[in-house]
Amino acid sequence: MSMKILVCIKQVPDAKDVRLDPVTNTMARDGVQSIMNPYDRHALEEAVRLKEAHGGSVTVLSMGPPQTEATLRDAISCGADEAVLVSDRAFAGADTWATTYTLAKAIEKVGGCDLILCGKQAIDGDTAQVGPGLAERLSLPYITCVRKVTGCEPGLIRVERLMDDGYDEVELPLPALLTVVKEINEPRIPSLKGKMRAKSAKIVTLTAEAIGADPAALGLKGSTTQVVRVFSPEARGAREMLTGTVDEQVAQLVVRLEKIL
């Protein structure tokens, strides 16, 4: 059995660097780094492990501005065989509706595959909507929040999905789409050989025209949702540091807890 696996990867600003200053309402972005969406790194790792176990190939695909190439090279150094960058000014401002349209068009263009893996969510938007939306656009069955692949046979995959109160084990036919949580694996560090390969690898770049997309369905124009306001979360009320001996601190805390419990 040989599987053609495609992994959707997003380049995101490192969340810990991004915050709005509650006083000036401006964003502090000293040294914001662009990184591979952490969940997608786990999706990539799972894809590479499946390839190693069953044979086949791993293609990574990303929609993003030209500098996303760095993230795709990172993916190659971690075991991806091929990388496709879907990049066009027309994609800017895409919500998840326009993103799934674009990704679906790009996937049709690069040809079918047996399995698509996505991260559970991207840490910039935190929507977790692209995986399921993309699956529906491609008419594929899908499972979200996969924490373990328990079996993989020709035309069939078995997985455990994380639920709020436990987990479900399910079986679904291939081709299919899965979104993964971080618990699924520990991603590898790129090898020296991988890094060398990443440097020279050719990255296929596709424009809106190349994927045959309808311009009206792209980017801001093709989006169903619209951001009307961005603001910083309310600053918390001033904190209170309790003072005194351990006994005194505990006593003060108990009084305060009684009020809210």
Added chain:
Amino acid sequence: MLRIDKEACIGCGLCEQNCAFGAITVVDGTARVGDNCTLCGTCVDNCEVGALSIEREQKEKGDFGDWSGVWVFAEFRHGRIAPVSFELLGIGRKLADKRGVKLAAVLLGNGLGDAPRKLVGYGADRVYVAEGPALAHFTDDVYGNVLADLVREHKPEIVLAGATAIGRSFIPRVATILGTGLTADCTDLDIRAEDGALLQTRPAFGGNIMATIVCPHTRPQMSTVRPMVMKPNGFDPSRQGEIIAVTPAPERLASRVKVLRSVAEKGEQVNLTEADVVVAGGRGLGDPKGFDLVRELADVLGGAVAASRAAVDSGWIPYPHQVGQTGKTVCPKLYITCGISGAIQHVVGMRSSDTIVAINKDPEAPIFDVATYGLVGDLFEILPKLIATMREKRA
């Protein structure tokens, strides 16, 4: 396109500082936009001289005349209604009253018992119920088919679901089928006075910024709503409502996914995201036995146990307890941290809790920045005393 009015721009650089994507640079006293602009709009809102704007093509406002009513997806699993469903009925009731329309719930499952009546008691005017073995287990395709078909038939203007594992999984498919917008994990919902549009507010960038989103051109307006944020109304057993049985076509009940088993993890694995009180432990606990103190306090307070990643990575407690960027997001009434430093990746998962108590021996620990009450000291001294006092008070 982000348009920059070169006349108006004073080159102050506020937009450059503001852009999370590093897409704006000030060159020769005017802002310039790069290729990585995502048109998120933050810079537009922040420009003090109004030099920035986003060009949008004016789309025809659709005629939404036949779309009316607020709907709530009521989640039912392992024999019970998920508490978020009652919260949705609480906010749904408010929105429906503001719009002067009816509030309906959609309930799917098997062995539903008195669940439809309960939904009425919590505020639904109408409950659409589809019951049967094909709906016994949640599957994205079947649940999605049934909900999408009902929405097409009845045309509600607003559809809400919990931002739970189930809601966040199948609702995006329903929105895609219906060709409409969906806003994930909302923490505030309101009706815009001018045009009755649903204003959907949600955190982005791990809670570092908030965004308000509308769905201007399509119906229904759909949101998943974060659990534990909205307040349910009290249960009123005398409330009257219509219960309508729905029979989906057999082909809509055929799933491509086979559920082999559905495991509810009991006992310690209380559903963290639903708990009112959460006691969390970190590396400061020193070893797995340290968690006994955390568990004891949680027991006394009737709460759930959470952990930092450092504690999970050390193998002291399993992953489902992890809170933070790579774990769960919780917002209980009370969150108590014991020996947690307060790294941003942990804080993003708990910062919206109503009251945060931090216990840490290092007075400089960043956890004190988000704490409501801070206790500087050794947790091995503080916790036993706190447990004893609370136990006494609650006895």
